[in-house]
Amino acid sequence: MATDRELVIRVTGSDDQGAFQMLVERHQAAIRGFLVRLTAGDRGTADDLAQETFLLAYRKLHTLKAGSSLVSWLHTIAYRQFLQDRRKHARQRVMAEPPEPGHDPRQAMDASILLPALLSHVNEHERACLTLAYAEGMSHPEIGEITGLPLGTVKSHISRGKRKLQEWLLEHDHSLSGPGRAGGPGQETNRA
Amino acid sequence: MPDAFDRKLQELLSYPRPPAPGDDPFVADVMRELRAERRRRHVILGVFGGIGAAFGLAGAAMLLDDIAGVFTRDISAMALTQGALFLAGAAAFYSWFMNDDWSTGG
16 A cells, blocks of 8 residues: 555656545545544534645645655644634634533433533634544644644643543533543553 | 543544545545646636736737847836835735645645
C-alpha cells in the first residue's frame, strides 16, 4: 500500500487525482470525526468543513514540507476552517443547547446524545485540545503546532476542559470509575 | 480518579476511523467538487488571461512607434501610485481566488 508521502508526491508531481482520492478515503474519518467534536455534534457543518479542508489541502499540498506529518497538517487546516466558520457565523449560529434544568442525561446514555451536551460545556479551544489529546492521542507540543497555541495555553485548556467535563459528568451522575472500554483509536493519553 | 476519567474521556471523545470505500458519498462529493473547481479556475484564468493578452497586444501595437520612450522617460508619481494600486488589487484578487491561507504552508 502506498504511503501518504508517496501519494502526496504523485498528487503534487503529476496532479494524480486518483492518488488524492486515496488520501481522502484514508483520512476522511479522522478529519470528519475531529470536526464533529469541534462543532459539538453538528454533523452537517462538520462534513461541509471537512470537504473544504480537503479542497484547501489539494490546493496547498505543494507547500507540505518533506518530513511533515500529513495527518497533523490536515488537522491544522480543519481547525482553521472551523475557526473561520465560527467567525463568519458568530451571530447566526445556533449552538448546541445545554440541557434544560431537570433534564436527566442518564436517560440518554447513548454517546451520540450525551456528547453534544457534554461538549457544549467547554469552549472551542478546550474542545479542540481535548479531542486532539484524547481521540488522536497527540502530545501537547503537537497540539500546540496544530492549534497555533503556546504550550502552556494548551496545557491549561486541557486541564480546564477536563475539570469542566468532570464536574458536568459528576453533577449528572455519570459513572466515572466504571470499566472504560479499553482500546479505542487513541494511545495512552495520560500526558494530559 | 484521574486515570479512570482519562479512560472515560478517551472513550467518549474517540471516533471510528475506517478508511472509506471508493464509492463513499463524502469522498465522491469531494472529488466532484474538486473537478468542478478546476474547471471554474481554468475558465476564469482563460478569460482573464485572454483579456490580459489582448490588452498587452493592443498596448504593444500603440507603443510600437515609441517603444524606446517607455523605458527612457521618467515615471511619474501618479503612474507609480497607479502601478502600486494595481499590484495590490491583483494580489488581493489572487488571494481571494485561490482562497489562500498562507498560514497552512508547511
